[in-house]
Amino acid sequence: MAGASHRRSSRRSSAEMWGLGYNAALVAIGAGLLGAGAGITGSFLVLRKRALVSDAIAHATLPGIALAFLVMVALGGEGRNLAGLLTGSALSAWFGLLCVGWLTHATRLSEDAAIGAVLSVFFGFGILLLTVIQSLNMGRQAGLETFLLGSTAGMLYSDALTIAIGGGLATLAALVLRRPMLTAAFDPGYAVATGLDIRRVDLAMMGLVMAITVIGIKIVGLVLIVAMVILPPVTARFWTDRADRVVLIAGVMGGLTGLVGALISALAPNLPTGPIIVLTGSLAFAISLLIAPRRGALAALLARHRYQRHVHLRQGLLALALNHPVHERYTLRLLIHAGLANPDGTATDEGRAAAARALLDESRWQVLRADPAQEIAASHYDGLRPIETVLTPDQIAQIDARLAPRPLP
Amino acid sequence: MTLGLAARDGRIVAPDDTTAAPLAVRGLTVTYGEKPALFALEATFDAGVMSAIIGPNGAGKSTLLKAVLGMVTPVSGNIRAFGRPVSEVLSRIAYVPQRATVDWDFPTRVIDVVLMGMARELGLLRPIRQDHRDRAVACLSRVGMEHFADRQIGQLSGGQQQRVFLARALAQGAELYLLDEPFAGVDAATEKTIVAVLKSLRDAGATVVVVHHDLATVASYFERALLINTTRIAEGPVADVLTSETLQATYGGRLAQAQLAQILG
Numbered sequence: 001m002a003g004a005s006h007r008r009s010s011r012r013s014s015a016e017m018w019g020l021g022y023n024a025a026l027v028a029i030g031a032g033l034l035g036a037g038a039g040i041t042g043s044f045l046v047l048r049k050r051a052l053v054s055d056a057i058a059h060a061t062l063p064g065i066a067l068a069f070l071v072m073v074a075l076g077g078e079g080r081n082l083a084g085l086l087t088g089s090a091l092s093a094w095f096g097l098l099c100v101g102w103l104t105h106a107t108r109l110s111e112d113a114a115i116g117a118v119l120s121v122f123f124g125f126g127i128l129l130l131t132v133i134q135s136l137n138m139g140r141q142a143g144l145e146t147f148l149l150g151s152t153a154g155m156l157y158s159d160a161l162t163i164a165i166g167g168g169l170a171t172l173a174a175l176v177l178r179r180p181m182l183t184a185a186f187d188p189g190y191a192v193a194t195g196l197d198i199r200r201v202d203l204a205m206m207g208l209v210m211a212i213t214v215i216g217i218k219i220v221g222l223v224l225i226v227a228m229v230i231l232p233p234v235t236a237r238f239w240t241d242r243a244d245r246v247v248l249i250a251g252v253m254g255g256l257t258g259l260v261g262a263l264i265s266a267l268a269p270n271l272p273t274g275p276i277i278v279l280t281g282s283l284a285f286a287i288s289l290l291i292a293p294r295r296g297a298l299a300a301l302l303a304r305h306r307y308q309r310h311v312h313l314r315q316g317l318l319a320l321a322l323n324h325p326v327h328e329r330y331t332l333r334l335l336i337h338a339g340l341a342n343p344d345g346t347a348t349d350e351g352r353a354a355a356a357r358a359l360l361d362e363s364r365w366q367v368l369r370a371d372p373a374q375e376i377a378a379s380h381y382d383g384l385r386p387i388e389t390v391l392t393p394d395q396i397a398q399i400d401a402r403l404a405p406r407p408l409p
Numbered sequence: 410m411t412l413g414l415a416a417r418d419g420r421i422v423a424p425d426d427t428t429a430a431p432l433a434v435r436g437l438t439v440t441y442g443e444k445p446a447l448f449a450l451e452a453t454f455d456a457g458v459m460s461a462i463i464g465p466n467g468a469g470k471s472t473l474l475k476a477v478l479g480m481v482t483p484v485s486g487n488i489r490a491f492g493r494p495v496s497e498v499l500s501r502i503a504y505v506p507q508r509a510t511v512d513w514d515f516p517t518r519v520i521d522v523v524l525m526g527m528a529r530e531l532g533l534l535r536p537i538r539q540d541h542r543d544r545a546v547a548c549l550s551r552v553g554m555e556h557f558a559d560r561q562i563g564q565l566s567g568g569q570q571q572r573v574f575l576a577r578a579l580a581q582g583a584e585l586y587l588l589d590e591p592f593a594g595v596d597a598a599t600e601k602t603i604v605a606v607l608k609s610l611r612d613a614g615a616t617v618v619v620v621h622h623d624l625a626t627v628a629s630y631f632e633r634a635l636l637i638n639t640t641r642i643a644e645g646p647v648a649d650v651l652t653s654e655t656l657q658a659t660y661g662g663r664l665a666q667a668q669l670a671q672i673l674g
Binding site: 047179186188240 | 506516518522529531
């Protein structure tokens, strides 16, 4: 005993060197590890398009927690033994998963409906059990409800160790299984054809998420743990087009989210840790959503704007080529700005040349589109794409031969 | 093999007449719900031959491939590849699924898709080395896609995607190739490339089975054809199989006389 308390005090002093309390340091490390594990295992779930399964898993842990408590008290033990409670939660989450699987297989329910059914039934039953436990007044039951929204106040060194080991094992297993899981997610038909047992791959994938969920409910709570599983991968997806990098970025992002969220909540001790972590993750998601290149909202907006300008310019040039007046003010402004038209709407020299090119391109396209044998090449027509990007110079020469000689304006 | 007899087409036959053909299907019945998609289907695909599976929509063409690969469970029937149960020889079979079954927004590059074809050889843990990548690129260049190795798969056109799928099958180094409508919605250049690659596989001794929908090209692409509409209508060399009687039996009234004349030359 004396040795243990000595070890603890030396740990305490090293944590305090960070300028954090011992508990806060433990929570920050635990949350960071949990976040990394949740991000990595969650990536596979999200890529498989079954993110919501994690919600069913999380809610299905509650009856297991309550029942484990009752069993442990009935056996005369300490009802709040964490290992016991987590075992119970894992068993009932697994049972919930089996229910979702059975409902989708044996009935015509779609998976989302099955998830909804399982989630609400298990959660409802769990809440009922919690209420019963409270009314039984068995002593020391206070704290069971912290599994709902998470609590870090009484976090022990052993809790952090549980998270580190459990999260590490789940992450390791996810990395070992990454190839079958990604193949199943991208192309399930092909996966089966290569001999993969896709149901077992899916079960393994959900088992990993379940492990992370069970480990994490102590910190974040079962209502919010879903966010730690889903947010990092969907955030990561904004930044890369490669599955392995989605997993990597989600791991880093999840770890940072957990760490930063826990540190923020340590600075404001009255704020609950779980929600702060989730909000931190949401902030990373929102920023990525806005500013990510190509997939971000801003990039999409700019691309649309660019496209619109392209369309207006093209239509303006065609109008100039045919000596039609340019009615739209935006089009005219673009033409003038590009030095293709004068303020009075007439074409500049440069504008006339560009207009002639646009008209030639358009006429070539019309020939191509009128030819039923060229259906596929013609399908590239969008009013903007230069025909040179679709046809070879030889093919264009053939089309030009068929172009009716156009009278000069 | 135990001694016994089996019934087929109402005749009594020895059960071992399935031989060691790359693919032999006996009495295959597959149902979705109560409606049979395939009924008592018989088919044999011989080694080193390029065969087409032909039939109208809903005739069970794709279902046949799915049943062969264990993606749907048959109600009855026996399927053997190289004389053995298919599950034992999956490594010798390469499958090119229909393009529509894949999530094209999936974050994966062209080369990653081709490397997927080496899954068996890579196992779970073996790192992907440069020679794996080189081989993947070599497979891509056989279908003319080597310059697209780093593209995200969704950025390709339909025909390009189909060629990448074929490259993935090539990377597997199989002896039996099963392709589900590889020419659906692809451009003429892609169709030409795919046919050339398939013919080169055939010339190297591989067996190629293609679910095909374009009757006009059957004769020029394939040596043998299997006409099905839930059950087998005809099977054999293309010239023998494509007759106005068999086509009428397969397609019913759906084929106009003019089309028939064009197909039969």
